[in-house]
Every structure is written in C-alpha cells, then in structure tokens.
Amino acid sequence: MARPDGKRADMVTIADVARHAGVAVSTVSYVLSGKRAISTTTRQRVLASIAELGYHPHAGARALASRRANVIALVLPLRTGMHLPVLMRLVTAVVTAARQAGHDVLLMTADEGPAGLRRIAASAMVDGVLVMDVEMSDARVPVLRELGRPSVLIGFPADPTGLTCVDLDFHRAGARCAEHLAELGHTRIALLGAPPVVYQRDTGFARRTRAGFLDAAERLGITATARPCGESPDDARAAVEQLLMDVPDVTGLVVHNEEALAHVLAVLPRLGRGVPDDVSVVAICPDQVAENAWPPLTAVLIPAEEVGRQAVFLLMRKLDGAPVPESTLLGPALTVRRSTASRPVSEPTAARMGE
Template sequence: MKSPDQITIADVARHAGVAGSTVSYVLSGKRAISEVTRNRVLASVRTLGYHPHAGARALASRRANVIALVLPLRVGMQVPVVMQFAMAVVTSARSFDHDVLLVTSDEGPAGLRRIAASAMVDGILLMDVELDDSRVPLLRDLTRPSVLIGFPADATGLTCVDLDFHRAGQVCVEHLAQLGHRRVALLGAPPAVYDRGTGFAHRTRAGFTEAAHRHGVTTVTRPLPEGTAAVRQGLLDLLDRHPDVTALVVQNEAAVGPVLATLPTLGRRVPQDVSVVAICPDPFAEQTSPMVTSVPVPAEEVARQAVALLMRKLREDPVPDATLLSPRLTVRDSTAAPPPP
C-alpha cells in the first residue's frame, strides 16, 4: 500500500477511471471539465490522500494555486458573520485544489497592487465593498482576475456577487405591511459602516424606504452603535421619540439578541406589541427567544459562487458581470399583526 507521499497522478487516474491528463486539468483548472468527472477525480484525490507538490504544481501550470481573500478588518464589522464568509471561501477554494491567502490589513489600492505584483496568488476576492471604493479603479486595470463580494456604485467592468440587499430591505417591509403595520423602524448597522459607504447597508436602507413608501408605511431609520448598553440606549431613545412604532427591522447581527431582551423590560412584548424582523444568518435567528423572523445572509452560497466565478475567470471562461442572490424571508415567532389602536 502506497503512502500519500507516493501516490501519483497516474494512481488517481486509475482510481477515478479517467486519463492522467484529465486529472491534471481538474487540479490545475486549465480546462473545463464536466462537474460529474471533476467530482469523481476529486473524490479519488481525497480517498487516496494525493497531495500534489506545490512547487511542481506551480511550475507545471505557471500558477500558485492560491487565491487572495482581501478582507480588511474595520470598525463596525460583525466578525462572526465575516468569518462565516471566510471559512466558506476556504472550503470552496479547496474543492478547486486552491488555498487561500487571507489579507486583513486595510491597505486600499496599494495593498491590492502589492498582492497582484507578486507571484503568490492567481486571483483576488474582495470583501467589505464600499459604494465609492478606492480599490475599484485599480481592479479594472489589474492583470490578475478578481471577484467582489459586494457591489460598488459603479460595477462596470467588474465581476460582483452578493445577496440582493436592496430587495432584502423591501421583503422585510412587505411582510410587515401585509400584517398591518404602518409605523416601522430600521435599526441598521453601526454608524461607521454607513459613514464609510459600505454598500450592503446603504442598499438595504434604500430598499426598506422605497417599499415603505409604496405600501404607505411611515418609517424611522437609524444606525445602532456597538455594544449591548448602546443598543439598549438606542432602542430606548427610539421608542421614547416614536412610541407608535409597532415593528422593527434589525440589520445588525450583534444587536438582535439585545433588542429582543430589552423590549420586554420596556413593557413591549414580542410579537404582541412589537414585531421584529432581522437580516442575519439563520443561526442567529434560530437561537434567539423568541426565534426571529428573518431574511438570512447566505454566506456559504455567496462565497461558493464567488470562488466558482474566480475559477472560471482563471480558465478564461465567460462570466456574468453581476450575480445577485434573491432574498427569502423565513417567518418565525417574532412577527404578528400590530396591537389594536
């Protein structure tokens, strides 16, 4: 029995029942291979424990088999959700026999230029995309292929994928309007997220406001600072100024729990007095009490599609400019008709 170090491409090819060149194409991504064949080859790779030598692999394909995930850690970011994206990118990249270089420093265009100029990576994924993102002009000129997880205001000449946050804001309002709510508040991301023009936050707010106007719903929108005490104070101020609010849309994962915990202390039962909808990953929504009606942020699916698009660009296959995932609302225990006037 051979050890993993002794396994060759020929061994993988025999195990998978394909030609050795097919195994090479699957591992290098140099040619399009059918999904069925690719999966069979990768299954044989895993079963036999084959690990191509990175140096030989790079020499053969002139590739590093590494992609960069540029994820600057900034104020206001929800780290657990960000890590869901990062882990999903790593898992998806491994299915294409690529590793991931995580770049967390906030270097802007200079950092991108440094990464692209090296031989360390084959392509670049970018997260935390701003509407007026200073990295965008450079991306259009780089020779390395790139994919953005998020959309700038002008996405011309770029490949972008994300949840349709504009539609997500609309879906939340439509659900509450159908229940009969006519005074709804959006509790958004921390102020720093709006201040730097992060796309998802602004798009959600725009969709929320647009749908509210269409359905005759009066709205209040405000960012929520970080920290349980700050969330509680923000909610107190909101309900003191707008006591007629009967529903809240929360786009701040860290605030969902504190909002649900604070409302009963203010004499507001959920959902009998106030309904709550969250835009957050399912695990957040399912672990609250009561379980919250939500539009999930599909981190795994967005990451999978982003990696797949980048791999297609590495093969020089055509890709769509924009990939928007449609939001879905899951009704749970936190929404109901408003109390009678």
C-alpha cells in the same frame, strides 16, 4: 512517511506511479489534470497506485506546468462593525470551495487597501482576488479594474461596471422586511441598522438595506424611519430608547445588526414593549441566529455560505477564461416565525401601564 520498499513518500515521482500502474507517465499526468479522457479502468488503476505509493504532486511543479500559483487571495474586513460569526461562515465557504477547485487561499486584511492589491498583483503569489466589505466609493475599485489578475467583489460599489460582483440583494431584503410588516397592517415602522461607523464608511450592504426599506415604505404609503445602532448593550438600549421616544407609536421594527440583535430583544420588554404583542420584530441575519432567539425571529436569511461558494465559482470561471455575469444578486428569502404579528389595535403595554 516511508513505503514498504523504504522510499519516502515525498520522494515518489510521477514516473514511479506510472511504472507501478503499468502506464505511460503522460497517462498519469492526464489522470491528475483531467485534461484528457482516460478509461475508467485505467484511471482507477492509476489512482490505486497513487494511494499505495503515497504520491503527492509537487505544488511548484503544478504551478510551473499550468503557469498558475493555484492560490487565490481573500481580502478580509477585520475592522469595526463587522460581525465575526457571519464573516467566518463566509470565509469557511470560500476556503472549502477553493480547495475543491484545487486552490489554496491567502488571507489579506482590508487595511492594506489599494497598496495591498498592487503588491500581490505585481507578484506571482496569487492567480486571482476576492474582495469583501465593498464600499460605495471604494478606493480599491480603480485598482481592481487595472489589475492583471482576475477579481470578484463580494459586495457592490456604486458603479460596478467592468467588475464581477456577487452578494445578497440587500435592497430587496430591506424592502421585503417592510413589505412583511405592511402585510400585517403595521403603518409605523423603523429600521435599526448597522453601527454608525459602517454608514460612515458608506458600506454598500448597509446603505442598500436602508434604501430598500425606505423605498418600500414610501411605495406602500406607510411611515418609516431608519437609524444606525451600536453593537454594545448600552448602545443598543440607547438606540431603542431614543427610537421609542421619537416614535412612540412604532409597532414594527427591522433589525439589521446581528451583534446588537440580542440586546434589542432584551431591552424591548424592559421598556414595556412585548414582542410581538406590542412590537413585531424582523431581523436580517443567519437562520441559526433567528432560530435561537426568543421569541424565534421572523428573518431574511444572510446566505453567507452560498455567497462564498458563488464568489469562488465566478473566480474559477474567470481563471479559465469563461464568460461570467458582471452582477450576481441572490434573492432574499424571508421565513416567518413568532416575532411578528398583526398590528396591535390597542396602545402599547407601556402606555397602558401609564409609563
């Protein structure tokens, strides 16, 4: 794009801006970097000149001046068992927060494993790393402890010592679901969790939700069972059928599997279990999913956006050399909707119908 004087915008220099605004080059630099206080009047004059001339600071020059790449890496878990809509909400939050902090985001996939982390750490491509889908015994953790780049994990390994981790408190989330059902008088409850492959990988969020659910049930003196649930309609139907066969008197159900949630809600009435008349259902999912279900679901919110923003905030603090907590756990918030009710006093619909 050309300016009125014919000079292309991408050829405009910081000296051109200084001349146009009638200030020193250093003043323009301080306005751009924020490293020194500049009067409001002067700052506005410099910003007006930048806008009029179409000046864009050169990314390479900024990086050389700050000895930073102004890029962070985000390791994405694009593999079986991950719910894409939730993942994309988190990624969008990370990218937005990073841009607000003056950084771009380099996307990597989790299948690169420790080798991928070593590759980017050995280069000057990124200033720091965000890692998602953390397993309890994650092979990437030893590498992250050794990296010459600041890192933040979105999730918790078994031993988070020396790391910076942020996530929803999934143990407390599972417990809160069990507590809600117990408060309604349910004494036989169940959890349908993530797909089997997620448990096989020993992914932290799934394991902690299961543990929190079972721990709370034991503490409350009620009977609970937990099992995985596949994502497809056939898998979800099979999981529900097997559950009702094994535990026919179950009256409270927690679903921690966004992909299977709609299938579970669809199959329960076909098996003679109305929601919430026969079975109360609690979900761990985004509010939008819970609100759009029928009936609207009592749910613990998965705060993907807030987790993403917090992860970037912590990484930016580490890049600036500021202290950060090792563990940041977001407390679960349960919203009661129409899918939960007091424990039924009579037999489930299927039993009444003689099925």
